[in-house]
Amino acid sequence: MGEEKRVQLNVRVTKETLEKLDEIVEYYQQHTKIGRVYKGDVLTDIIDKSYEVMNKQKKNIRKI
Numbered sequence: 001m002g003e004e005k006r007v008q009l010n011v012r013v014t015k016e017t018l019e020k021l022d023e024i025v026e027y028y029q030q031h032t033k034i035g036r037v038y039k040g041d042v043l044t045d046i047i048d049k050s051y052e053v054m055n056k057q058k059k060n061i062r063k064i
Contacts (some may be wrong), residue, residue, distance in 0.1 A: 006040075015052075021038055021039060021042070021043075022039075022048050024046075025037055025038075025039055028042050028045075
């Protein structure tokens with residue numbers, strides 16, 4: 001990902017959630033050509049995409 005400043009984020013998740021994240025990371029690893037994929041990078045990508053979707057939905061609500 002980018003060279004931007006990083007912040008440590010410590011969270012507690014269920015074992016099931018961690019297993020899902022591991023599976024998503026493995027999927028990213030198999031379907032991207034950028035080399036090693038890290039959990040932090042996957043979480044960043046998921047959050048960025050969710051944020052874009054949220055903002056599109058907000059704009060649509062305002063138009064109504």
